[in-house]
Every structure is written in C-alpha cells, then in structure tokens.
Amino acid sequence: xxxIDNWMLVFIIWLSVLCFFGIVGNLLIFFYFPRNExxxxxxxxxxxxxxxxxxVTCIAVIPYTITYELAIVRNTIICKTMQFVRYxxxxxxxxxxFSIAAERYLGICRTSDIFSKGKILKVIAGNLIVSLVFSxxxxxxxxxxxxxxxxxxxxxxxxLISGQGLLIFNVIFLLGFVLxxxxxxxxxxxxxxxxxxxxx
Numbered sequence: 001x002x003x004i005d006n007w008m009l010v011f012i013i014w015l016s017v018l019c020f021f022g023i024v025g026n027l028l029i030f031f032y033f034p035r036n037e038x039x040x041x042x043x044x045x046x047x048x049x050x051x052x053x054x055x056v057t058c059i060a061v062i063p064y065t066i067t068y069e070l071a072i073v074r075n076t077i078i079c080k081t082m083q084f085v086r087y088x089x090x091x092x093x094x095x096x097x098f099s100i101a102a103e104r105y106l107g108i109c110r111t112s113d114i115f116s117k118g119k120i121l122k123v124i125a126g127n128l129i130v131s132l133v134f135s136x137x138x139x140x141x142x143x144x145x146x147x148x149x150x151x152x153x154x155x156x157x158x159x160l161i162s163g164q165g166l167l168i169f170n171v172i173f174l175l176g177f178v179l180x181x182x183x184x185x186x187x188x189x190x191x192x193x194x195x196x197x198x199x200x
Contacts, residue, residue: 022058042103071157079158091131
C-alpha cells in the first residue's frame with residue numbers, strides 16, 4: 001500500500017464525504033421524485049436513471065477508487081472488472097446528461113416533445129449500449145503490474161499499461177468527452193437565447 005500522506009488523507013476524506021452525501025441525495029431523488037402519469041416525462045425518467053447510476057457509483061466505484069489510489073488492488077479480475085464498471089458508469093452519466101439537454105432543447109427550441117415512453121426506453125438502451133462498447137477496452141488497458149515510484153519503492157497494483165494502444169484509448173475518450181460537453185453547452189446556449197427572445 002502507498003504511504004498515506006496529508007494530500008492522500010484529504011483525498012480519502014473528501015471522497016468519503018462525497019460518497020455519503022451522494023448516497024443520501026440520490027436515494028431521495030430516486031424514491032421521492034414524481035412518478036405518476038401526469039408528471040411523467042423524459043426528463044423525469046432520465047433524472048431517475050442518473051440518480052440510480054450515481055447511487056451505484058457512490059456505493060461501488062468511490063470505495064474502489066480509494067483502494068485504487070492507495071495501490072492495494074492486486075487481483076486481476078477485480079482490477080479489470082471495476083475499471084470497466086467505472087468507465088461504464090461515467091459514460092452512462094455523461095450520455096444521460098446529454099439526453100436531458102437534448103430533450104429540453106427539443107421541448108423549448110423546437111416546441112415538440114418527441115420523447116414518447118417507447119422512445120425514452122430506446123434512448124436509454126442506446127446510451128447503455130454506447131457506454132458498454134466504449135468501456136470494453138478497459139479490459140485490455142488495465143492490469144496488475146509492478147509500479148516503481150519516485151519515492152524509492154515499488155508495488156504490484158492495478159494500473160494502466162503503456163503503449164500506443166493506451167494512447168489511442170485515452171485520445172478517443174478525451175475527444176468524445178469534449179465533443180459531448182461542447183454540444184451540451186451549445187444546446188443550453190440556444191435554449192437560453194430562445195427563452196430571452198420569448199420574454200423580451
């Protein structure tokens with residue numbers, strides 16, 4: 001295990017606080033968010049899905065992240081599986097946020113609600129499939145290996161492999177993340193302009 005210095009202690013405490021409030025907050029959203037037919041809408045379903053994904057992240061991924069940063073993950077199956085789960089949940093959260101932005105954009109700027117119940121389920125299924133496909137490579141780029149640290153010690157732990165494949169993997173993820181965020185920002189900017197025009 002890596003030595004726990006002051007920065008690592010702050011990091012662990014911070015993640016633990018996020019984990020606690022994340023569990024409480026997402027449980028409240030998931031169980032008490034409107035569910036009846038009159039309040040049914042795409043945003044409601046997407047927000048509940050986002051709460052569920054974030055809840056799983058707080059329960060499983062955040063504790064794993066702490067063990068990962070402490071370099072105590074030494075089982076190959078756990079290493080590869082949890083990295084896959086981590087990437088899958090992050091991508092699912094991002095795509096769900098994008099779906100919420102797209103649904104609101106269509107409702108405000110196009111004044112058309114194309115998200116019927118069937119289409120909502122298709123969007124959710126599409127998000128899950130895309131997240132699954134882009135998370136599978138984590139099984140290839142993570143493994144348990146010996147890492148030499150600059151402090152003068154080495155530990156066998158779960159970490160990224162090196163090589164051209166890793167570079168391609170990281171570039172694709174970074175470009176995809178930036179693209180989705182940029183499109184989301186564009187959607188919300190257009191919505192803001194439409195709302196301003198309608199109120200002026």
